[in-house]
Amino acid sequence: MLGREPEIRGFHHRPAPFPAPFDAPFRSPRRKEFRVTSPTLEVRWGTATDVGHRRADNQDALLAGPPVFAVADGMGGHRAGREAADLVVAAFASTCARPWTTSDDVLLAVARADEAVRQLGGTGPAAPGSTVSGVALACPDGIPSWLVFNIGDSRTYLLRAGQLELVTVDHSYAQVLEEQGCSDDVRSRAPRNVIMRAIGGGLREAPLTDQWLVPAEAGDRLLVCSDGLTTELSEPLLAALLLSTPDPAAAAQGLIAAALDSAARDNVTAVVVDAIAVRRPAVATAPDEDTLPDLPTVPR
Amino acid sequence: MSARPVAQWSTGPHHGVIWESGLALVSGDLPLTAANQLWARLADIDDLGEFVTALADVAGSGLLVLPDFAVAVIREHGDLHVAARGRLVVVADVPGEAVVVDGSPVETWTERQVAGAMSVSLQAPGASEDPTDLRLGASGVLPAGTLRTTLFVGPVTVPVGGAVPAFAARQHASPDTEAAPPSPGADHPLKAATLFPDDDIDPATPIVPPEVAAPATSSSPPSPPLSPPSMRGPMWGAPPPAPVPSPDGVLAVLCANGHANPPQRPRCRSCGGELDGPPRQVPRPSLGRLSTTSAGTIELTAPVVIGRAPRTERFQGPEMPRLLVLTEPHISATHLALRIDGWSVLAEDLGSTNGTYVRRHGQQPFRLVGQPHPLAPGDVIDLGHGVQLHFEELP
Numbered sequence: 001m002l003g004r005e006p007e008i009r010g011f012h013h014r015p016a017p018f019p020a021p022f023d024a025p026f027r028s029p030r031r032k033e034f035r036v037t038s039p040t041l042e043v044r045w046g047t048a049t050d051v052g053h054r055r056a057d058n059q060d061a062l063l064a065g066p067p068v069f070a071v072a073d074g075m076g077g078h079r080a081g082r083e084a085a086d087l088v089v090a091a092f093a094s095t096c097a098r099p100w101t102t103s104d105d106v107l108l109a110v111a112r113a114d115e116a117v118r119q120l121g122g123t124g125p126a127a128p129g130s131t132v133s134g135v136a137l138a139c140p141d142g143i144p145s146w147l148v149f150n151i152g153d154s155r156t157y158l159l160r161a162g163q164l165e166l167v168t169v170d171h172s173y174a175q176v177l178e179e180q181g182c183s184d185d186v187r188s189r190a191p192r193n194v195i196m197r198a199i200g201g202g203l204r205e206a207p208l209t210d211q212w213l214v215p216a217e218a219g220d221r222l223l224v225c226s227d228g229l230t231t232e233l234s235e236p237l238l239a240a241l242l243l244s245t246p247d248p249a250a251a252a253q254g255l256i257a258a259a260l261d262s263a264a265r266d267n268v269t270a271v272v273v274d275a276i277a278v279r280r281p282a283v284a285t286a287p288d289e290d291t292l293p294d295l296p297t298v299p300r
Numbered sequence: 301m302s303a304r305p306v307a308q309w310s311t312g313p314h315h316g317v318i319w320e321s322g323l324a325l326v327s328g329d330l331p332l333t334a335a336n337q338l339w340a341r342l343a344d345i346d347d348l349g350e351f352v353t354a355l356a357d358v359a360g361s362g363l364l365v366l367p368d369f370a371v372a373v374i375r376e377h378g379d380l381h382v383a384a385r386g387r388l389v390v391v392a393d394v395p396g397e398a399v400v401v402d403g404s405p406v407e408t409w410t411e412r413q414v415a416g417a418m419s420v421s422l423q424a425p426g427a428s429e430d431p432t433d434l435r436l437g438a439s440g441v442l443p444a445g446t447l448r449t450t451l452f453v454g455p456v457t458v459p460v461g462g463a464v465p466a467f468a469a470r471q472h473a474s475p476d477t478e479a480a481p482p483s484p485g486a487d488h489p490l491k492a493a494t495l496f497p498d499d500d501i502d503p504a505t506p507i508v509p510p511e512v513a514a515p516a517t518s519s520s521p522p523s524p525p526l527s528p529p530s531m532r533g534p535m536w537g538a539p540p541p542a543p544v545p546s547p548d549g550v551l552a553v554l555c556a557n558g559h560a561n562p563p564q565r566p567r568c569r570s571c572g573g574e575l576d577g578p579p580r581q582v583p584r585p586s587l588g589r590l591s592t593t594s595a596g597t598i599e600l601t602a603p604v605v606i607g608r609a610p611r612t613e614r615f616q617g618p619e620m621p622r623l624l625v626l627t628e629p630h631i632s633a634t635h636l637a638l639r640i641d642g643w644s645v646l647a648e649d650l651g652s653t654n655g656t657y658v659r660r661h662g663q664q665p666f667r668l669v670g671q672p673h674p675l676a677p678g679d680v681i682d683l684g685h686g687v688q689l690h691f692e693e694l695p
């Protein structure tokens with residue numbers, strides 16, 4: 001974390017087949033169906049992080065590896081911010097342990113993280129806290145999906161078909177102003193580092209966790225990053241760097257290098273996740289129920 | 301925001317583009333008509349990303365094959381967001397240093413945030429001729445080899461638009477006299493929801509304005525109005541409505557087979573058995589089944605998003621919406637949603653191209669527009685071309 005070289009890592013994960021955790025299997029009263037393959041979401045990823053040019057230490061933490069990819073941006077003096085971010089990452093790592101994650105898992109991880117961060121002590125605005133944003137692999141109804149989550153002003157983007165889209169919504173003061181229709185001029189003078197939701201951070205209650213469910217497509221690329229990246233670089237440059245760099249570790253490295261070429265006033269972290277292969281279970285549909293009398297009849 | 305007292309320019313093979321919030325040098329490879337289109341689009345642009353997007357649009361290229369460019373978007377206080385691609389460079393003069401931004405080492409372009417610049421030049425490498433003063437209006441396109449502007453270094457006549465003498469303000473303004481950013485209301489009851497990160501990291505550049513970081517008991521000025529007075533509830537910072545405490549239950553009457561039913565029903569919606577017991581609170585049961593000819597059946601245990609590539613709106617859990625994929629090409633990516641409210645299932649069209657129609661026994665089919673619409677037993681949702689959603693055992 002203290003060196004000038006960004007930390008860069010890259011991985012590829014080909015999941016072993018496993019049964020989808022359906023809680024309500026598909027049935028059809030008119031046609032007979034059966035699943036012939038397991039759902040699969042094969043991913044490859046890379047990460048990079050750097051302390052930046054201005055800060056004494058790196059208070060960003062990251063988690064990368066199926067089923068969850070996340071960035072936590074710690075806040076609080078001395079080492080407390082980094083400790084908070086590390087606790088958030090640890091809570092996600094220990095809670096999201098099954099191959100497919102659910103919203104329940106994400107909320108449990110947040111609750112555990114919030115409790116752990118509060119135990120660091122401190123009160124009021126200076127209390128240790130952390131953002132978290134990221135993506136978990138989910139498989140609702142047999143559809144391999146990105147379960148995107150966010151608390152604070154770290155971000156998760158989706159690059160699909162050449163277009164970069166911000167999936168998450170910042171819990172920042174500037175975002176509140178935007179949602180209230182304030183002018184660019186007012187927004188540009190809003191304090192940038194005030195966030196409205198966080199894990200810990202002296203808030204009275206555990207935060208709500210915004211989530212989005214997006215069915216995965218082969219070729220999807222997700223970028224999870226701390227605000228140290230997005231305050232330095234324009235979104236077109238994020239898109240261009242992601243589009244021009246096929247390898248996810250090299251893409252993460254390129255993003256961090258671009259932020260360091262800019263002012264890099266804050267810690268900067270990027271996690272890049274690629275969907276290499278997405279398989280939904282093929283549903284074999286019998287065209288005429290009379291021709292397949294040996295299949296179980298579904299009660300009406 | 302920032303008008304410039306003097307721009308200077310030397311003629312050359314590139315397009316010099318000057319507008320209210322910045323200046324750019326774009327390779328002469330870009331046709332002049334496209335350069336003029338770019339300038340026309342820049343009038344309201346004060347963001348580097350928007351400049352690049354506009355350039356990609358007028359060049360008709362993707363982000364990866366843009367013409368070479370150098371650009372400086374000017375903010376207050378001599379702060380710049382600059383970028384350079386290819387053979388064109390940006391040179392910003394800050395006290396004691398010339399900051400050179402050169403995009404040539406990278407495939408894309410290089411961006412840089414520059415604080416407190418006194419002047420900025422856009423040029424081809426090695427451009428040596430002295431630029432001459434440009435006494436035009438604040439905006440236009442001209443054949444250029446170098447563009448240069450000073451930023452405010454002292455009091456000047458402020459043109460319409462009310463720019464402040466930015467550099468001077470940076471030197472002398474105190475928090476009392478500087479235009480204060482809107483304060484997140486230190487006396488607001490939700491003050492505790494405001495975070496002040498990294499307050500001890502970098503005293504040279506305060507991260508949080510002092511009036512914001514002040515304790516809640518200080519005499520901080522009240523928030524400026526952020527919303528019309530008619531807006532109900534806290535003006536800002538209010539967390540979204542708290543989730544109804546789980547378990548997400550409903551009041552139900554059970555039949556002899558244990559099927560949950562709405563309290564007012566005489567007979568069970570599943571087995572037809574009599575319902576004569578007392579109502580009781582139960583975890584919300586399935587509200588029936590949704591079946592399709594092509595995509596199977598799902599239990600209505602949670603909201604459902606339906607489409608060719610359905611995506612949920614923001615939700616906060618713990619209940620995860622369900623997804624139903626219909627692959628027919630006339631179905632919109634996210635076509636409609638089924639919502640659940642107590643014992644009711646409601647259908648809402650999500651702005652689909654080809655519409656969502658409800659067929660209800662004894663009525664003309666009607667199109668869903670706008671508000672979620674409660675479904676009744678026996679309703680069929682028709683999405684056209686034979687794609688129908690049938691509902692069974694709705695309450």
Ligand SMILES: [Zn+2]
Nearest residue numbers: 555559568571
């Ligand atoms: Zn019954």
